[in-house]
Amino acid sequence: xxxxxxxxQAVRSAVRRFVEAEIAPRVDELEHGDVPPYDVIRSLYRxxxxxxxxxxxxxxxxxxxxxxxxxxxxxxxxxxxxxxxVRRGDGGAAALTLVPIVELCRYCPGIVTAxxxxxxxxxxxxxxxxxxxxxxxxxxxxxxxxxxxxxxxxEPNSGSDALGGMQATARETxxxxxxNGNKTFITNGPFADTIVFYAKLDxxxxxxxxxxxxxxxxxxxxxxxxxxxxxxxxxxxHSSPTGELFLSDVEVGPDRLLGSAGQAASGEGRQSAKDxxxxxxxxxxxxxxxxxxxCLSLSVAYAKDRMLWGKAIADLQLIQLKLAxxxxxxxxxxxxxxxxxxxxxxxxxxxxxxASAMKLYSAQAAxxxxxxxxxxxxxxxxxADYRVEQLARDAKVFQIYAGxxxxxxxxxxxxxxxx
Amino acid sequence: MSGAPIGRWxxxxxxxxxxxxxxxVKQIPDPAAPAALDAQSHTLVREGKLILxxxxxxxxxxxxxxxxxxxxxxLVSMAPNGEVSGLRTGLAMGAAKAILVSDGALKGSDALSTxxxxxxxxxxxxxxxxxxxxxxxxxxTGTTPVQIAELLGMPSVTFAKKISVANGSVRVERQTxxxxxxxxxxxxxxxxxxxxxxxxxxxxxxxxxAAKSKPVDQLTVADLGLDASSxxxxxxxxxxxxxxxxxxxGAGELVVDxxxxxxxxxxxxxxxxxx
Numbered sequence: 212x213x214x215x216x217x218x219x220q221a222v223r224s225a226v227r228r229f230v231e232a233e234i235a236p237r238v239d240e241l242e243h244g245d246v247p248p249y250d251v252i253r254s255l256y257r258x259x260x261x262x263x264x265x266x267x268x269x270x271x272x273x274x275x276x277x278x279x280x281x282x283x284x285x286x287x288x289x290x291x292x293x294x295x296x297v298r299r300g301d302g303g304a305a306a307l308t309l310v311p312i313v314e315l316c317r318y319c320p321g322i323v324t325a326x327x328x329x330x331x332x333x334x335x336x337x338x339x340x341x342x343x344x345x346x347x348x349x350x351x352x353x354x355x356x357x358x359x360x361x362x363x364x365x366e367p368n369s370g371s372d373a374l375g376g377m378q379a380t381a382r383e384t385x386x387x388x389x390x391n392g393n394k395t396f397i398t399n400g401p402f403a404d405t406i407v408f409y410a411k412l413d414x415x416x417x418x419x420x421x422x423x424x425x426x427x428x429x430x431x432x433x434x435x436x437x438x439x440x441x442x443x444x445x446x447x448x449h450s451s452p453t454g455e456l457f458l459s460d461v462e463v464g465p466d467r468l469l470g471s472a473g474q475a476a477s478g479e480g481r482q483s484a485k486d487x488x489x490x491x492x493x494x495x496x497x498x499x500x501x502x503x504x505x506c507l508s509l510s511v512a513y514a515k516d517r518m519l520w521g522k523a524i525a526d527l528q529l530i531q532l533k534l535a536x537x538x539x540x541x542x543x544x545x546x547x548x549x550x551x552x553x554x555x556x557x558x559x560x561x562x563x564x565x566a567s568a569m570k571l572y573s574a575q576a577a578x579x580x581x582x583x584x585x586x587x588x589x590x591x592x593x594x595a596d597y598r599v600e601q602l603a604r605d606a607k608v609f610q611i612y613a614g615x616x617x618x619x620x621x622x623x624x625x626x627x628x629x630x
Numbered sequence: 631m632s633g634a635p636i637g638r639w640x641x642x643x644x645x646x647x648x649x650x651x652x653x654x655v656k657q658i659p660d661p662a663a664p665a666a667l668d669a670q671s672h673t674l675v676r677e678g679k680l681i682l683x684x685x686x687x688x689x690x691x692x693x694x695x696x697x698x699x700x701x702x703x704x705l706v707s708m709a710p711n712g713e714v715s716g717l718r719t720g721l722a723m724g725a726a727k728a729i730l731v732s733d734g735a736l737k738g739s740d741a742l743s744t745x746x747x748x749x750x751x752x753x754x755x756x757x758x759x760x761x762x763x764x765x766x767x768x769x770x771t772g773t774t775p776v777q778i779a780e781l782l783g784m785p786s787v788t789f790a791k792k793i794s795v796a797n798g799s800v801r802v803e804r805q806t807x808x809x810x811x812x813x814x815x816x817x818x819x820x821x822x823x824x825x826x827x828x829x830x831x832x833x834x835x836x837x838x839x840a841a842k843s844k845p846v847d848q849l850t851v852a853d854l855g856l857d858a859s860s861x862x863x864x865x866x867x868x869x870x871x872x873x874x875x876x877x878x879x880g881a882g883e884l885v886v887d888x889x890x891x892x893x894x895x896x897x898x899x900x901x902x903x904x905x
Contacts, residue, residue: 217715221722221838229832260834307835 212549219306226314229258235318242449242601245442247402248322253356255311255326262355269338269346269354276343305555309497309548316501318598320605321450323501324612327494328398328451329353332487333360336407337429339486340470349405349429361403363394363456364484370396371618374481375421379410379458381428388468390428390436390461396612400454401442406430407469408458409484425481427469436461447604489561491613492570493551499577500544502606506584506599507537513588513597524587533583540576547573564626571619574609581606649701649795651693652757653725654748654775655686657709657716658768665768671738671863672870674768680709682716685763687830689823690720693761694831696795702726704755708736708747714846721841722833729754733850738863741769745777747861750854752782754847759800760820764789779820786820787813791827 215223233254240246256262315323334353338346352358369376379392390410394400408430411423430437440455511534514525524530547569551561561569581603585592592599610616657680659665666675682690693703705720705728717728729751736747752760760782765772779786791810792803795817804811805824815821833841851858859865883898885891899905 217718218838218842221718221833221841222835225722225832225838258832258834260836263834264836 212553215306215310216303219303219310222307222310223314225259226255226311227317229255230314230318234315234322238319238450238601241319241321247452248319248325248450249356249359249402252322252326255315256356259311262357265354265356266351269351272338273343273346273350276346280343300556300558303552303556305493306552309494309552312494312497313501313504313548316498317505319450320498320502320602320608321448323494323498324398324448324451324608325359326356327491328362329356329360329403331490331494332362333399333403333405333407335487335490336362336427337405337469340427341429342471344466345429345469353405358404359399359402361397361399361406361456362487363397363400363406364409365394365396367393367395371615373409374425374484377409377411377425378420379408380413381410381426382413383415384462387462387464388426388428390430390458390463392458394456394458396443396453397456398451398453400456401439401452403439404432406432406437406456408456425484427484428463428467429469430461430463430467434461434463446607447601448608488563488614489566492566492619493548493561495609495613496544496551496569496573497548499573499606499609500541500548502577502602502609503537503541503544503580506580506602507534507541509597509599510534510537510584510587513591517588517591530587533587537580537583540580544573544576562626564623567614567619567622570609570613571616571623574606574616574619577606577609578603649697650756650758651697651701651703652706652752652755652760653686653689653693653703653720654752654760654762654778655690655705655707655716655720656683656763656766656768657681657707657713658683658766661767667873672873673738676710680713680716682719683763683767685765685767685825686720687723688825688827689761689763690723690725691828691830692793692823693759694724695828696759696793701758704729704757706731706748706751706755708732708739708744708751710734710737712848717846718841719833721844721846722837723831724833724837725844727845727847729847729849731849731851731854733852733858735851735858735862735864738866739861740866740868741771741773742777742867743861743865745774745781746856746865747851747854748774749778749781750856751849752778758817759795760784760818762820762822764822764824775820775822782818782820784819785815786822787815788822790821790823793821793823793827 234241234251237251241248241251256265312323312327330353334350337350337353341350353360364373364377366373366376366378368378379390379394381388381390390408392410394408397403400406406429408428409425410428411420412426413423432439436459438457438459440457442452442454445453511525514530514534515523517524519527525534551569554561581599584599585603588597588599591597595601614622659674659676659678660681661684667673668675690703690705697703703725705717705725707717707728708731709716710732712730712732714728714730717730721728731747731751736743739747760778762775762778764775776786776788787800787802787804789805790802791805794801798817799814800817800819800821802813802815802821804813805826851861885894896905
């Protein structure tokens with residue numbers, strides 16, 4: 212794959228029209244007006260029938276999960292989609308997710324983060340790990356974006372060490388659990404209807420905190436003892452509401468423990484959290500591509516238009532160097548995204564190290580390109596009207612969330628050194 | 631012909647039979663890309679990838695709404711090199727099928743030749759209603775739809791800003807400079823629609839995926855039973871003898887307010903007979 216297929220281009224062109232008509236004029240309102248992005252995301256889902264596609268896929272997955280449960284087999288996710296243990300290609304479906312991400316990120320990466328966390332992480336975790344009943348109860352409305360999801364793992368004292376350093380606890384009570392702890396930097400935290408919450412098992416034993424099983428729970432907005440903070444003020448990504456969660460003696464029944472009782476109680480939450488790494492990192496690369504494409508396009512137009520000493524600055528070699536480096540980054544990131552799509556179509560996935568390398572490079576490239584776009588435009592670039600300053604602030608988070616650059620390096624190195 | 635105004639309409643009644651709607655669509659060079667004229671023929675270079683003319687998206691949407699679930703929309707287009715990209719957009723929106731006439735002999739066709747070709751293609755679909763844009767975004771003659779109507783022996787209503795169908799007739803609010811006329815016309819007929827008639831839908835992802843497997847009937851001039859000498863350069867009743875750059879707009883007059891700016895602006899508007 213060296214270019215988007217005709218069908219993918221049709222999707223891209225339709226989404227671009229939508230984004231330019233419905234989202235671009237509202238970016239200021241979304242970024243600075245404290246307007247949550249959820250109605251815009253729902254409109255995107257409805258407009259392109261993404262809600263119906265998700266509903267259809269949900270019903271198929273649910274029927275398979277029910278069949279597996281009825282047969283008495285473990286509902287352990289196979290990841291194959293057909294429940295027969297054989298991994299098949301996705302027929303290019305990954306592109307249908309990634310193309311809108313690229314297009315949205317030309318204007319508003321925050322929307323993608325809000326959408327990706329709800330659909331990819333919250334709904335994704337429930338659909339992979341939940342029982343059929345749990346899928347029906349929470350997954351059905353999450354996959355269509357009728358409800359908003361959050362995925363709560365990070366804590367004030369554990370970001371990169373989220374699983375080991377986790378302090379949130381789930382104390383067994385005989386007929387359920389009592390949850391306590393604080394989570395922070397939680398995307399959609401302030402508005403989420405459904406929260407996937409990770410906590411360490413407290414079964415009264417003296418097992419050291421680091422070694423305790425991690426359990427995954429599903430919480431609903433408004434539960435007694437659950438407080439969702441107001442959105443944080445951030446450097447960028449203002450269109451994605453981020454906040455804290457405070458849990459104080461939140462009582463939950465076993466029905467909220469994600470997965471079948473046996474698996475869940477064994478602490479498969481660690482794997483549940485790791486399941487998301489590859490998809491999340493590939494998604495960040497697509498986000499980076501959108502930022503890079505837009506910055507490059509705005510920079511080329513500006514360079515041709517902006518006159519200095521009687522000629523366009525595009526004639527200056529220092530400007531040409533910036534444009535050329537942006538193009539190199541665009542080509543590389545696009546190729547990485549294409550590789551991911553091709554692999555999914557072939558029924559294969561990037562290894563964790565490959566996904567980490569892809570994310571590391573793309574995040575750094577997007578930040579550098581966006582900052583260089585600001586530099587190329589000088590004083591204008593520093594002004595909000597020229598749009599690249601927002602993308603530069605937004606891009607910086609690509610190096611921090613979904614695993615910092617430094618964590619990506621360790622994942623790549625661990626793989627290399629294990630050979 | 632344009633129907634006469636019939637006054638205020640009564641309520642719609644009666645069952646609407648499934649509608650077979652043909653929408654004429656043009657595939658044009660992307661207006662966002664720089665356009666080029668052929669040095670020899672002075673016609674628009676149309677060799678690359680073409681897209682659905684934006685002004686036709688309104689007709690497709692109107693057709694889909696009128697055809698509803700029981701009816702069907704067929705797209706009819708004439709384009710070089712078997713180009714179907716623009717048709718796929720209309721099919722993704724929901725049209726059931728398309729007829730494309732593509733033939734080297736059509737190069738240089740004027741509006742009337744185009745109308746002859748499209749009319750022959752439309753006949754094959756046996757439509758209850760033919761919808762077209764008021765004019766294309768690359769040619770702007772605005773004459774093809776009424777020529778099609780004449781060739782098909784159908785009445786035509788132009789500049790529709792609202793359309794409804796009942797009891798074998800089409801009712802149209804026809805845009806005028808002063809407002810609109812209410813016009814009723816028997817089916818089958820040709821109606822041209824303005825950009826305000828409806829808001830075109832975005833194609834759904836499912837629609838885009840389904841579009842590639844929808845039928846596109848590709849025809850040549852001979853398939854339509856037309857004589858090649860009646861179309862293209864051979865049949866054109868017009869010739870482009872030259873092309874000149876449009877006159878550059880003159881510099882405007884800057885009114886600096888020294889207390890009398892309002893008087894000078896009023897005087898200027900009076901001179902233009904605007905006040």
